[in-house]
Amino acid sequence: MNPNDIDLIRNARKGSTEAFTAIVRNYKNFVYRTVFAILQNRQDTEDVAQEVFIKAYRSLAGLRDERTFPSWLAQIATRTALDWVQSKQKNQTIELDSEKFVVNDDIHRAANIRLDLENALGHLSEEHRMVTVLRADGFDYEEIAQILDIPIGTVRSRLHNARMHLRQLLQDERGDNE
Template sequence: MEEKDLQLIRSAKHGSKEAFALLVQNYKQYVYRTAYGILQSRTDAEDVVQEAFIKAYLSLAQLQEERSFPSWITTITTRLAIDLIKKRQRASPVTWDDSWLQIQDPKHDISHTELRLSVHHALAELNEDHRAILILREIHGFDYQEIANILQIPIGTVRSRLHSARMQLRKTLENHL
């Protein structure tokens, strides 16, 4: 985290609306990618982003360690997104940056577009818990302990869900390819 972000967080904690507006500007794409990856819907993700920043603004004074702001805002966003999914119980297509996924098996001679579509369909078949774990780990790069804190689950559950999610994703991709 850059020093200027730390300064913005400190200023925002002391009531500076301008500093918080700059924080929103700096983190809105990050928060959006998290929400969108879980929700699979642009409209829902935009709603969650707004709600996440409102919650963050209202509870910023409670943030103990400024350096934990990225994981703190991710926790808020992830919980809001999962709550929305559970509330609506509906499925929508997902599109996201799948550059982390590398299939290097020469027998699978497919284009990047075909791979993205296959990943798109495979992710849509995962439940929200597995999708959230994959996004937090593979897209945002959080470690197991950070994911456990964000989702408020034991670290062993993070490991088992991540393993299950990867296996299910792999199996589904093999069937699509």
């Protein structure tokens, strides 16, 4: 977390909409990735991400320590996305952009790897996707346990199982394409 973010959070808590707008700008990709990991649908993710920031703005006064803002925001994002899933009660599928922009082989390869990974994440259970994305976002096991309100041993187990499943899915994908 950057020291400027702490100042922005303090100013936003005092009612500065400009400060909160800067916070949204700084954390929109983080919230989007977290929510998308659960919903696996771009349109719903955009709607839920907006709702996350509305909830964060309304609850900002309750944040006790500005340094915990990223995990606090991740918890709001996770819970809001899970509530959305429960309210929708339907299966979500990954939407892949139909347009491809290939500049050179390296970019093409990187794009294919990203699409393979997105596709593989879509095959994970919701629980495994959440721990994987939160870990990829840089949260340690203890923080993930707090965000998801589960024991740290469960985080370890889910992350291990998710990695094994991802490895198998990606190996299967590579084997099918060769």
